[in-house]
Amino acid sequence: MPRLWLEWLTKANLPSLQSAASMTFDHFYLTLQAAVDGIGIAMGSTSLVADDLASGRLIAPFDAPRLPSRS
Secondary structure (H helix, E strand, O other): OHHHHHHHHHHOOOOOOOOOOOOOOOOHHHHHHHHHOOOOOOOOOHHHHHHHHHHOOOOOOOOOOOOOOOO
16 A cells, blocks of 8 residues: 555655655555564554554554545
8 A cells, every 4th residue: 555655644744754665565464464574664454453453463653643444
């Protein structure tokens, strides 16, 4: 979901912030596993990462801003 980063950065008042490096994975679950493995940070639906957040495998470093859900 690369497009969501720009949307999130805009809501966080950081639209010009650029990453030093990035990786792209073929599937969202590979992105989440990379974050669990400590390779970097990822953005995703809270409902899809709820178990990982509850167990401490992932953390939510920011309470806000949150993007609206999409159908």
